[in-house]
Amino acid sequence: MQRTEIKIGGFGGQGVILSGYIIGRAASIFDGKYATMIQAFGPEARGSACSAQIIVSRDEITYPYITTPDLMVIMSQEAYSKFTPELAVGGTLITENELVVTHNLRKDLRHYSIPATRFAEELGKKMVLNIVMMGFTAAIADVVSVEAMRSAVKASVPKGTEDLNIKAFEKGYEYGVELLEKVAAGIQVS
Amino acid sequence: MHADPIGVLTGPHFIDGDHACSEGAIAAGCRFVAGYPITPSTEVVERIAERFPRVGGVFIQMEDEIASSIAIQGAVWGGKKAMTVTSGPGFSLMMEHIGYAAMTETPCVFVDVQRAGPSTGLPTMPAQGDMMQARWGSHGDYGIIALSPNSPQECFDLTIKAFNLAEQYRVPVMMMMDECVGHMIERVIIPAAEDIKIVPRRFYEGPKEEYRPYEPERDLVPLMVKVGKGYRMHITGLTHDEQGYPNMSVNTQGKLVRRLVDKLKVNAERIIEFKEDKVEGADVVVLTYGISSRTAIPAIEQARKEGLKVGHLRLVTVWPFPERRIAELAGCIKSFVVPELNFGQIALEVERCAGGKASVHLVPHAGGTVHQPKEIYSAIRKSLKG
Incomplete structure (x- = not known):
């Protein structure tokens, strides 16, 4: 059925929901797949660990909630502690490496991290860290095509900020591609 | 008749069921919404409030649900297509005016994004606990139509259908959504305006002196007129004769209420999907x-x-x-x-x-x-x- 369950975790204000929205929009509008996104409502959406859940599938999505996510993008320590136990065995974990210390990391996971905050600061706006993470995710995870992700970023960010956000996206994407090349060449990373 | 292109955002969208409902209403020609925002339906009126100024619509945030549910009926008699939007606790407050809409045969749409009850219950979580209330919640005998979407796409499509059915049969139509469908974000394809079928209000066009506001057509549904155009009108929740005037007789009650129930029964096969x-x-x-x-x-x-x-x-x-x-x-x-x-x-x-x-x-x-x-x-x- 090719159903991929994705959870984005961070704290309120980091652009967690927008990140989920970009993945879902990329898949369903620009990649011709199906996507269902569910936002977490309630106190967790306002300050502490918040999350967005997205299902991407080649077929129509019936059951709308995620149960065991295959892919997780984590941008805060609290989200790491709260959400990563849910990850599927052999799942993929993507973290922001200055915001998340991956203590007691499960051995079965494929883990990739990126200094997205630093890259965002170098671009002049810390706010775009979530878009750096999305570029990185596009490179690492085989869920949505990079072209679709790029189109979704352009279409989803506030008008006038497209160039900055695309730069942030490319930065994350390039870092991800290089990281995968290093992994393939057997070079020790992270 | 098809949709007015001014309100139709043709193309693919990645939006939630609540927003899709708003777009469906606008595409259907709804130009008046009164509501008292309540989770999980708030996004419907948020989008309406943002979009209406651009399409010539009026949104009023009312003092409560009781006022909202009767303001829309005033707007309908003034010539607009209208709806109100709520969830369980507000739906309970609207019951009296759902009966009024049924009795006065005012075509209008009630959107209920169901959350778990009873009472204030679980505001941000789904349920389907208002289904019987939608059918039987107001006192007396009457019929209504209720639709039940399972995706944001259907929140769009069925809201249009709800307005069309309301006009066709002059009944309140309930959009029975739930929190899951309302807050779920998926692809919604909005067709071109010319591909959206709209049922216009059915107006009486005969001589003014012969107009009888509650004289039914063959399908048991009476025709409306535009108020203010010189027709004699009387609209009341009291038992009324075909002229629209209160008439407290057993005969009039029998005839009127039987027709309110029968107009849904005889047309049921055409309505049911x-x-x-x-x-x-x-x-x-x-x-x-x-x-x-x-x-x-x-x-x-x-x-x-x-x-x-x-x-x-x-x-x-x-x-x-x-x-x-x-x-x-x-x-x-x-x-x-x-x-x-x-x-x-x-x-x-x-x-x-x-x-x-x-x-x-x-x-x-x-x-x-x-x-x-x-x-x-x-x-x-x-x-x-x-």
């Missing part, structure tokens, strides 16, 4: 509506894989109820399985229509989330053990 999947030759039919129609599919597929003959009957229109089809099926199958996010509302109707010919197995749920497919799967298995 359901979707069937492999019900022919089935031993068990899973009967669903709204979000439960999606959570049931993995359960049905699992049971079929194991060789069970399972059909799926999904109600798009819940009221009027597809009595005839259910009675027919009951004669051919062993059992119905009815998953609902309540403790048995539609299952009772299925039982009534099945008339003892097939057993009915409710899969109850208090709400707060949706069914796990395995709960529905177990019920399918159990229903065949008889």
